[in-house]
Amino acid sequence: MELNKRVQNLKPSAIRKLLPFAAEAKQKGKKVYHLNMGQPDINTPKEFFEALKNYNTDVISYAPSSGHPELISEVIKYYSNLNISYNTEDVFVTVGGSEAFSFALMAVCNELDEVLMPEPYYSNYNTYMQLLNIKAVPIKTKSEDGFHLPSRNDIEKLITSKTKAILLSNPGNPTGTVYTVDEVKMIADIAKDNNIFVISDEVYREFVYDNHPYLSFASLDYIKENLILIDSISKRFSTCGARIGFLLTKNKELQSAFFQLCQARLAAPIVEQIAATALYQTPKSYLDCVIHEYEKRRDLVYECLSNIEGVFCKKPEGAFYIMATLPVDNAENFIQWMLLDFDYCNETLMVAPAYGFYSTDGLGLNQVRIAYVLNEEDLKRSMKILSKALEEYSTKSKK
Ligand SMILES: Cc1ncc(COP(=O)(O)O)c(C=O)c1O
Structure with missing residues (x-):
């Protein structure tokens, strides 16, 4: 067979x-x-375990496909504290950041489309691209440069009629690189001017050292139609096994696509979403x-x-x-x-x-x-x- x-x-x-x-x-x-x-x-913060202990129900039912409303509301507050505005319809709870970026790729790319990624990159991105028959196009970076990005010109040379998105993690896995404000703006400008998406994986957002400035792509209003944000509780709250992540976008067409994908897999786990909701009460x-x-x-x-x-x-x-x-x-x-x-x-x-x-x-x-x-x-x-x-x-x- x-x-x-x-x-x-x-x-x-x-x-x-x-x-x-x-x-x-x-x-x-x-x-x-x-x-x-x-x-x-x-x-893991004790708030997570307390919520699990206090969870009392007769039936473990499906959560709504796009996520448990109370968790979504906590996520919106979390972003609001970062001066980033998201509404209920912009947020989808996923089975980890992994499902979030796989949904992003599914929603954006046809077979043989191309996605630019600073290389080295998180290897699971490429796993999903191989499964979906999407071509990973490396933006080469060097260890001598701390894996920072090459010039706008060098990146734009890689764009073809098949290019759909730039996918990157910031801070980066495996490099630990935090892109400068100028680098983030450069990628945003490239995406805007070439009409492609930015899939920004910000699961390590808080892990930035030496008071290095950090700019989330979500702070740049002018690319809100181009932006898909990937997030997760795995690293932030040391809850890798809970399998809760997020997909965020303001693009209405993408929202419908994500909703379809979320519906197709019915729901993310309800018990973990309830425990994840409590994580947002963790003291600073x-x-x-x-x-x-x-x-x-x-x-x-x-x-x-x-x-x-x-x-x-x-x-x-x-x-x-x-x-x-x-x-x-x-x-x-x-x-x-x-x-x-x-x-x-x-x-x-x-x-x-x-x-x-x-x-x-x-x-x-x-x-x-x-x-x-x-x-x-x-x-x-x-x-x-x-x-x-x-x-x-x-x-x-x-x-
Ligand atoms: C950059 C990056 N994105 C996403 C993930 C996946 O995280 P999750 O546990 O939320 O699926 C990881 C896991 O290591 C990662 O390093």
């Missing part, structure tokens, strides 16, 4: 490919520090502490990496990722070796090989993405292990 070709042709995720080796390492009794996934270790101090914690971790990892011979990275401005170039030919082989053949006092480390965040062949081979989702002590230990591993790997390669 034959299965769908597009699903069969999906490349295995670069991170998941290595997971069996991490399992093998653990089976052999090694401790593995996991810096490979964007799964925060931060406690929660997020302030979380941001401070990530900033300290970023500083620590950046400093440790900068002191390892042959490693190159720029200090990222946001999210909780650092891309580092390692003095190895193939980072995937190096990670596999760290898991299977190396230990430092019976401990080792797993990071993400970066080639999975590129579609341009040959790029990212010697880079890794480090997610600083462990406490400072474990991060310090992980960086020590990385340094020892690189030392031993280099001696071994010279033999």
